[in-house]
Amino acid sequence: MSSKEAHVENSLWMRAVLMGGTFLVIGVLAFASMGVGMANMKHHEYEEAIHHYDDAKHDYEQAKANNASADEISQLKAVKEEAHHHEVDAHLSYLTWRTAGITILLICVTYASFIGLGGFLNSIQPDEDDSHGSSSYGGDDHEHHGSGSPIIFALGIMLFLMGFPAFQETLSDMLSGDEAALGGLGLSMFGLFVIVAGVANWWREDLPFIGNSEQIATSAPFEGQHIRKAGLWVFIMSEIMVFATFFSSYLRMRTEWCTGWQVEAGGCEEVNMLTASDFLRPDGAELGGLGGQGDFMTLLPGAINTFALIISSYTIVLALKTAKAKDWKAPTGFMGKLMPTKKAAVRNYLIATLLLGSMFIVLKLIEWSHLVAEGFTIGTQAGSIFYISTGAHGLHVFIGLLVMLYLVFKADTVEFNEDNAQGIEYFGLYWHFVDLAWVVIFPAFYLY
Amino acid sequence: MGEHETHGIFENIFDGLLGKDIYFWNFIILMIFTLFEVAAVFFTGIPLKVVWAILIGVGIVKGYGISAYFMHLKGDPRIYTRTALFPVVFVLLMLWGIGLSNPEGVTGLPSWCTPLSADYATNR
Numbered sequence: 424m425s426s427k428e429a430h431v432e433n434s435l436w437m438r439a440v441l442m443g444g445t446f447l448v449i450g451v452l453a454f455a456s457m458g459v460g461m462a463n464m465k466h467h468e469y470e471e472a473i474h475h476y477d478d479a480k481h482d483y484e485q486a487k488a489n490n491a492s493a494d495e496i497s498q499l500k501a502v503k504e505e506a507h508h509h510e511v512d513a514h515l516s517y518l519t520w521r522t523a524g525i526t527i528l529l530i531c532v533t534y535a536s537f538i539g540l541g542g543f544l545n546s547i548q549p550d551e552d553d554s555h556g557s558s559s560y561g562g563d564d565h566e567h568h569g570s571g572s573p574i575i576f577a578l579g580i581m582l583f584l585m586g587f588p589a590f591q592e593t594l595s596d597m598l599s600g601d602e603a604a605l606g607g608l609g610l611s612m613f614g615l616f617v618i619v620a621g622v623a624n625w626w627r628e629d630l631p632f633i634g635n636s637e638q639i640a641t642s643a644p645f646e647g648q649h650i651r652k653a654g655l656w657v658f659i660m661s662e663i664m665v666f667a668t669f670f671s672s673y674l675r676m677r678t679e680w681c682t683g684w685q686v687e688a689g690g691c692e693e694v695n696m697l698t699a700s701d702f703l704r705p706d707g708a709e710l711g712g713l714g715g716q717g718d719f720m721t722l723l724p725g726a727i728n729t730f731a732l733i734i735s736s737y738t739i740v741l742a743l744k745t746a747k748a749k750d751w752k753a754p755t756g757f758m759g760k761l762m763p764t765k766k767a768a769v770r771n772y773l774i775a776t777l778l779l780g781s782m783f784i785v786l787k788l789i790e791w792s793h794l795v796a797e798g799f800t801i802g803t804q805a806g807s808i809f810y811i812s813t814g815a816h817g818l819h820v821f822i823g824l825l826v827m828l829y830l831v832f833k834a835d836t837v838e839f840n841e842d843n844a845q846g847i848e849y850f851g852l853y854w855h856f857v858d859l860a861w862v863v864i865f866p867a868f869y870l871y
Numbered sequence: 872m873g874e875h876e877t878h879g880i881f882e883n884i885f886d887g888l889l890g891k892d893i894y895f896w897n898f899i900i901l902m903i904f905t906l907f908e909v910a911a912v913f914f915t916g917i918p919l920k921v922v923w924a925i926l927i928g929v930g931i932v933k934g935y936g937i938s939a940y941f942m943h944l945k946g947d948p949r950i951y952t953r954t955a956l957f958p959v960v961f962v963l964l965m966l967w968g969i970g971l972s973n974p975e976g977v978t979g980l981p982s983w984c985t986p987l988s989a990d991y992a993t994n995r
Binding site: 644645648652653656657659660661663664667668670671672674675678684687688700704705706719722726729730733734736737740741744851852855856858859862863865866870871 | 894898902905908915919923926927930941950955958959962965
């Protein structure tokens with residue numbers, strides 16, 4: 424097989440800079456409208472609800488102190504409880520808007536940093552002379568030169584983690600309003616820059632690839648298979664192990680707890696631990712005034728996320744199917760306007776996947792903010808394993824979204840077709856694995 | 872995932888049904904089973920064991936649908952399935968050896984979970 428390579432002017436990367444700028448604008452607008460405008464309005468309602476609750480509580484206690492009639496006391500008690508529910512609802516509503524605004528802003532800033540900064544770094548590179556013809560990408564008819572990008576990327580991660588304790592401490596001081604030593608951010612920020620530079624270089628090497636050349640494994644057990652695909656499956660294998668450690672920890676802890684489920688099953692008598700499901704399910708257990716108030720609305724973000732991941736798995740299958748179709752025909756009607764060409768169809772399916780994945784992150788953080796507000800914090804055993812496991816999964820989704828940004832860019836510029844669709848196929852395997860992990864996490868951590 | 876052809880009962884029934892391919896029907900089935908999953912927990916009054924069975928059953932169906940069809944293990948060479956299943960041995964060991972070995976936990980577990988006797992976990 425011979426590889427084919429498009430001549431890509433480095434100036435093309437300026438479109439990535441524009442994409443980054445668009446994300447920044449979207450992030451700022453979303454933050455201004457949701458995180459500031461709507462959130463401030465909701466905060467005002469929340470403050471009013473607090474006043475109403477304080478008044479209702481005062482009236483109730485006053486009535487009790489004045490030995491009012493039983494009817495009047497019970498009526499005031501009902502008013503007080505209603506005011507309390509209203510206060511909780513107003514608080515959660517405020518948190519929803521504030522968290523959504525801040526999360527969208529942070530997501531967009533990260534997208535802009537990767538695609539915008541990465542694009543800028545690539546656009547200022549001198550154009551390579553492509554007179555030698557076919558690719559050095561790794562075709563069988565050429566010597567494979569390999570790539571230094573993963574090493575640069577790994578170095579960036581090492582620097583980021585080395586500086587992380589000071590980074591976290593400085594951020595914590597900044598958020599709490601204390602005096603912060605900004606120098607503490609330095610090493611981690613430099614690490615982040617190296618990560619972006621490594622990723623940008625990786626993208627730069629891949630973008631011109633439009634051929635069907637794939638390195639083939641020549642020895643067992645993957646003999647005859649594409650090396651990149653085999654490598655991805657080995658990577659997924661290691662990921663299964665990572666998630667298995669979370670599950671075994673969870674199982675170990677869970678067998679020690681007396682949860683609402685255990686009590687109902689006759690395994691123990693008194694609840695000594697609340698799990699996330701006690702805060703989410705309508706009939707969740709209560710302990711120390713916490714939990715037991717879940718309803719469909721509190722379970723909704725997790726449920727929507729489950730559907731969002733499955734839909735996003737399907738949209739990436741559609742992107743691959745479209746890219747590989749030799750006789751693709753534009754659909755009719757509304758879908759035809761969305762997808763007039765094969766190139767636009769692949770790109771738009773990838774954008775749909777990106778949007779669904781981004782929605783997953785936003786809803787997850789909204790849900791976390793609600794759980795923390797209701798008393799399910801990382802300080803408890805159940806909270807620690809819940810936030811670490813679901814957080815690790817969320818991180819996998821987010822990393823997938825950063826890769827998806829590049830796929831969208833490539834689909835919009837060089838384009839994917841039947842010869843180079845492997846990029847979507849291999850990324851799709853990772854994305855489906857993330858969906859698969861959620862299939863286990865959702866019932867185990869949210870419903871059980 | 873993608874373009875390979877697979878043959879089986881599920882494919883014979885669904886592939887091409889109403890002009891839609893196997894991936895579409897797999898997607899629809901995954902959505903329906905997710906609905907069952909959420910409904911089982913939301914509707915109070917369903918016996919605990921039934922909810923348990925639904926959650927596990929739905930998880931198996933969804934896991935199979937995603938790995939067999941979306942990840943295309945069903946049409947790809949067997950080596951990929953073996954690669955995917957390889958860590959399962961370690962996962963089971965980890966779940967059994969670590970997950971089910973806590974001192975308080977084992978006393979309430981059926982004996983088949985602790986074949987190495989209580990000494991294994993409780994007298995460490």
